[in-house]
Amino acid sequence: MKHYGLLGDQISYSLSPKLHEIIFTACNIEADYRLFDARDKFKETIKKLRASDIDGFNVTIPYKSQIIPFLDSVSERAKTIGSVNTVVVSHGKWHGDNTDAMGFSMAMSLNGVSMRDKRVLIVGAGGAARGIAYALSLSQVRSILVYNRTRERTNQLVIDIRECFKFNHTMSVYDYQGLKVDVVINTTPLGGSRYKDQLSVDLTDLSAKYFVDIIYNPAQTLALQNADQNKIKSLNGLSMLACQAIYAHEVWQKKAFSLEFYKDILHRFSEVAYD
Ligand code: NAP
Numbered sequence: 001m002k003h004y005g006l007l008g009d010q011i012s013y014s015l016s017p018k019l020h021e022i023i024f025t026a027c028n029i030e031a032d033y034r035l036f037d038a039r040d041k042f043k044e045t046i047k048k049l050r051a052s053d054i055d056g057f058n059v060t061i062p063y064k065s066q067i068i069p070f071l072d073s074v075s076e077r078a079k080t081i082g083s084v085n086t087v088v089v090s091h092g093k094w095h096g097d098n099t100d101a102m103g104f105s106m107a108m109s110l111n112g113v114s115m116r117d118k119r120v121l122i123v124g125a126g127g128a129a130r131g132i133a134y135a136l137s138l139s140q141v142r143s144i145l146v147y148n149r150t151r152e153r154t155n156q157l158v159i160d161i162r163e164c165f166k167f168n169h170t171m172s173v174y175d176y177q178g179l180k181v182d183v184v185i186n187t188t189p190l191g192g193s194r195y196k197d198q199l200s201v202d203l204t205d206l207s208a209k210y211f212v213d214i215i216y217n218p219a220q221t222l223a224l225q226n227a228d229q230n231k232i233k234s235l236n237g238l239s240m241l242a243c244q245a246i247y248a249h250e251v252w253q254k255k256a257f258s259l260e261f262y263k264d265i266l267h268r269f270s271e272v273a274y275d
Contacts, residue, residue: 002031003053004252007067008060009039013193013217015238015273016058019245022268026261027249031055038063046070056088056252058245061189064127071096080164081134083127086248097251100131103244104214105139106262110243111235113210115139115183121176121208122146123201124187125157128214132187133157137167144170145181147201149188177205185212191221199223203230210234216241219274238273242266 006016012035020033038045042063049057059067064083068074071084072093078084084096108115118141122129125148136144144161148154154172161170173179190200192215199222203211211227216237227234246265250256 002029002055003034004031004055005034005036005057006060007036007038007045007049007057007063009037009062010194011035011037011060014060015217015241016245018272019242019265019269022265022272023246023249026265026268027253029253042066050094054089056086056248058248059085059087061126061128068096070094077101077134081130082160082164083130085127085131085244086251088252098131098134099244099247099251100128100240101135102247103240103242104132105135106243106247107235107239108139108212110263110266111239113183113212113235115141117142118182119143119180120145120183120185121173121179121181121206122185122187123176124148125150125153126187129187130157130160132185132214133161133170134165137161137165142169142182145173145176145179146170147173147176176201180207182208183210183212184208185214186221186223187214189215191215191218191223193217197222199226201226203227203232208232213237214240216273238270239266242269 017033024031036045064085067084074096078096078098081098086097086099088095120141146154146157158170158172161167186200188200190198201223203226211232211234213221213224214237215221224234246262
């Protein structure tokens with residue numbers, strides 16, 4: 001029996017256990033997936049995980065950078081992105097990786113959303129934003145603009161997009177109203193289960209044709225409703241969640257899954273996710 005799980009803060013909303021159950025069944029492996037809520041006890045939870053028989057775990061808000069000093073090694077990709085969302089445990093050693101970037105790209109591709117030549121506005125500059133910015137920098141986008149509550153973090157992400165991701169067409173914005181952009185991506189938790197009543201981004205005065213909200217619970221955030229009102233096509237975070245999780249299994253099981261496998265899991269998960 002294998003043991004996996006999710007490390008985060010107040011994660012009872014997570015659909016990950018349900019999703020991983022579907023993947024375990026599809027892969028014919030006996031395993032469980034538990035939630036490790038480390039609120040106000042991050043170091044203690046890490047200590048417990050270290051002493052446990054866990055085979056691997058995912059990391060979510062707000063620990064994707066905080067986990068790095070506790071790892072024995074980190075993949076080049078996760079190092080470049082500066083964020084770890086997947087940890088492999090092998091012979092007692094912890095190895096960190098990032099599957100958000102691949103998950104985002106696969107989700108866009110499965111939903112027929114092309115980023116090529118698009119002007120993209122990322123709202124937020126945390127771990128998920130970094131993974132998505134990395135994926136975008138490899139997707140032949142025209143430009144990446146970043147808007148975030150804390151300016152220092154906005155500026156740091158823009159510097160990293162230029163220097164670490166080697167993509168020059170990027171800048172920080174301190175106000176997004178009136179901007180000429182094609183795609184807007186919300187990477188903040190606003191609109192999610194803990195912030196249901198908060199609008200992450202008002203799309204009214206933006207020229208966007210497409211809005212991606214990486215929040216998946218609830219299925220319809222205020223920003224997704226705002227996109228509907230402004231006749232902007234949109235996508236919630238469910239497919240990205242599924243794709244980054246399948247990619248985590250590629251890392252844990254050291255194998256590659258076919259496109260058909262991704263489509264099948266996404267289909268099965270979409271049918272039961274909100275039951
Ligand atoms: P994170 O590293 O903690 O970053 C959070 C970002 O949101 C930061 O830019 C932060 O701004 C901003 N933010 C937080 N609270 C805010 C508020 N009250 N008002 C305005 N901005 C606020 O978290 P993360 O790992 O990037 O995750 C962000 C969200 O994406 C979470 O809800 C997570 O569940 C979701 N997510 C979904 C998927 C998926 O597969 N669908 C994958 C990854 C993450 P500051 O810099 O100012 O603090």
